[in-house]
Amino acid sequence: MAEIPVVAKVLKLNDELAAMNRLALADAGVRCVNLMGAPGCGKTALLEATLSALAGKLMVGVVAGDIATTRDAERLIAHTPHVTQINTGGSCHLEAHQVRQGMDHLPLTDLDLLIIENVGNLICPVSFDLGEGARVAMFSVTEGHDKPAKHPSVVLAADLVILGKIDLKPYVPFDESIFRAYLANMRDNLAVLPLSATSGEGLSAWISWLTDFGAGSSGFRVNLSI
Ligand SMILES: Nc1nc2c(ncn2[C@@H]2O[C@H](COP(=O)(O)OP(=O)(O)O)[C@@H](O)[C@H]2O)c(=O)[nH]1
Numbered sequence: 001m002a003e004i005p006v007v008a009k010v011l012k013l014n015d016e017l018a019a020m021n022r023l024a025l026a027d028a029g030v031r032c033v034n035l036m037g038a039p040g041c042g043k044t045a046l047l048e049a050t051l052s053a054l055a056g057k058l059m060v061g062v063v064a065g066d067i068a069t070t071r072d073a074e075r076l077i078a079h080t081p082h083v084t085q086i087n088t089g090g091s092c093h094l095e096a097h098q099v100r101q102g103m104d105h106l107p108l109t110d111l112d113l114l115i116i117e118n119v120g121n122l123i124c125p126v127s128f129d130l131g132e133g134a135r136v137a138m139f140s141v142t143e144g145h146d147k148p149a150k151h152p153s154v155v156l157a158a159d160l161v162i163l164g165k166i167d168l169k170p171y172v173p174f175d176e177s178i179f180r181a182y183l184a185n186m187r188d189n190l191a192v193l194p195l196s197a198t199s200g201e202g203l204s205a206w207i208s209w210l211t212d213f214g215a216g217s218s219g220f221r222v223n224l225s226i
């Protein structure tokens with residue numbers, strides 16, 4: 001079984017490169033979030049709303065991962081020039097070396113915050129440290145309330161859970177109390193932010209979280225009123 005040591009080696013190399021990303025980000029005073037969620041859960045829509053809310057308040061860069069196309073970068077570039085798209089060419093997660101390539105195209109010292117939109121997938125992105133300071137797991141009401149139970153690894157790795165598309169709650173069979181119970185079974189005190197990128201409901205709590213997380217480490221903090 002030669003594959004097991006090879007996989008272990010790939011992950012070890014990734015961890016080393018992620019540690020270098022983390023150092024480079026800390027040196028530049030940039031905090032970094034790794035946003036993980038299924039395809040179509042609303043990651044890019046949330047980033048569009050986030051960039052719009054933070055305009056003029058924080059300098060935000062984005063590394064957007066996708067298997068193919070520059071669609072997400074094209075949507076985000078309307079809100080910030082500091083976007084790089086990584087096409088993985090088939091791989092269903094981002095790795096630290098790819099994020100480093102993305103970082104190298106951004107003016108890191110000008111940024112306050114880097115958001116990584118991971119490839120839409122709830123499974124293997126969890127195994128690949130990218131050098132982020134926080135991991136956000138995003139679900140949406142259209143995926144059904146059982147998804148945290150079916151994808152425990154992303155829940156166990158997360159610093160925050162976002163429940164998106166809550167504007168669609170009246171139209172889909174989604175029970176938020178069951179969703180929260182599955183999360184609570186796995187994690188004590190894991191924060192859950194329900195929001196809608198479309199209606200704006202719940203966005204201010206997300207913006208506050210983004211503004212505050214790790215604020216002690218690099219020192220930026222701004223007053224926001226949205
Ligand atoms: N109703 C509603 N639709 C949303 C919301 N967020 C995203 N969408 C839609 O869901 C689809 C997938 O969104 P996208 O941002 O591309 O998801 P991603 O693949 O996770 O980046 C698009 O058609 C969006 O317009 C939301 O909060 N409410």
Ligand SMILES: [Mg+2]
Nearest residue numbers: 043044072117
């Ligand atoms: Mg996207």
Ligand SMILES: [Zn+2]
Nearest residue numbers: 091092093124
């Ligand atoms: Zn993968």
